[in-house]
Amino acid sequence: MRQFQQMNIYCANTADGILVSRDKLKSLQLLSKHKIGIPKTAFVRDKKDVLPAIERVGGAPVIIKLIEGTQGIGVLLAETQETAISIIELLQSQKQNVLIQKFVAESKGKDIRAFVVGDQVVAAIRRVAQGAEFRSNIHRGGKAENIKLTDEYREAAIKATQIMGLRVAGVDILESKAGPQILEVNSSPGLEGIEKSTGLDIAGSIVDYIAAQVDFPEIDIRQRLTVSRGYGVTEIQIPSGSKFENIEIGKTDLKDKGINILTLYRAGKAYPNPSDKKVLNAEDRVLCFGKIDLMRDLIPEKTKKRRTPRAKKLVTKIVGHSD
Template identity: 50%
Template structure:
């Protein structure tokens, strides 16, 4: 099978592992920088080139699109979809996951647990907005931040107002959430592939911080998720249309609460903690999907593997 991986850096751990896993299983695989892909869109068909050469005949594409290139990267992925290429994470699903506000609205509408969240625009409404949320501490996070960047904890109401005023002055989009104290600075990353949780790790924030991200100095160890936690993670990924997802949960007195659904979850931390060949699971899942006929969106054509 001919596979493509959309990644800006072929030397990154996750990209390298996917390439290794694909080649170990006898697939042809190529890493493509999405910013070097460019496309032709016309009513008579779709075409795409990468560094001067046509991109044709790919059975499947695995997106590893960073937050900084979300808009262009998903446009490239959408072009692959329109050309009949299978992907486990469609472009629209990635966009849903990247927009934290939209993601939370979709999850809450289906009854999935998450920390109470408020969102508003006008400075005149800040006091009432925070009253809707409840007492401090509050967690304030940028709507499209990643790896713990742009996430702040405020312990006093005056601090919440000050941070909100500063972010509004920067024209930033942000959410304000309740702080779930019983989580004690820990969360779970459930890695979902093909509708199953293939590995789970517990991440613990370093002393003096509440963010458990490994990029922020957090530690990780393999754990066994409960049936409720696995069900929550699987439902969240399915709701967003993601075949591959890292679903971050916290354990609370009212059950598992979703913090975030990551459409391009890193492999290094969870493979090291769990010892599971997650890259191999992804490739096997993609290989199954890539063998199925794919409808050419808007044209009704079929691509046969």
């Protein structure tokens, strides 16, 4: 990808994003780290861990998945604990790593495919499996229904795409009792089924998006901002009881210290370029640009990551030299 960028060819999806999206374990780890809803999932390598893992995700019936499957082929539903264990053992004996996932029963046989381009969902369908099939992939015979996504589902799809480092993605979402749960973010989603069902020109949206990006390319802002020595970008959380709590940004000493707030994050919402009048709250997170040393002073002592020095202090003995 970097090479392509140097060659001045624009790629919508980053190489890293494509790699992660193809690995269900890595993707789910990344999404869950960013607090995106996913079905409870466990990864097991050892035989003795299989049973506890099945129990941890809620017991049978349980979903078993190959880490690199697509089009529904590597996804199985085991009705009983015994079946689950024998399937997993079989796969492991073939050196296949598997994920064990809670079967989201209320969503049996259906899921949502949200097609994200840039920071928008340009099309969405609900795919419904046919007959006894629980997998709703179009390749498994799933039929498409047109739907209008709620804000909650739309936000989840866009956020998941951005976290994966993708600009064009097909996000599979289960409609669980607990709200949207992301199954996977496909970095090369098929167009045919969703275009046919919605009648939308999704390929056209991708082309328009890419054309706009080429006119107004995204730059690696972190890299640009860190070019000045000693300056950097970092995210700081405001703990309760902090001197910044309940104070307008303009009334803090941040400006004097040359620290700028680029974005304020509060309760899952982002406020880019917050005004001086915006009042800071406890638990806000602020993305700042400024002198690294001064920003480090803002991190509360107890949350600072300190490296415990392993090596002993160097004792320098002067023994005189002979040359």
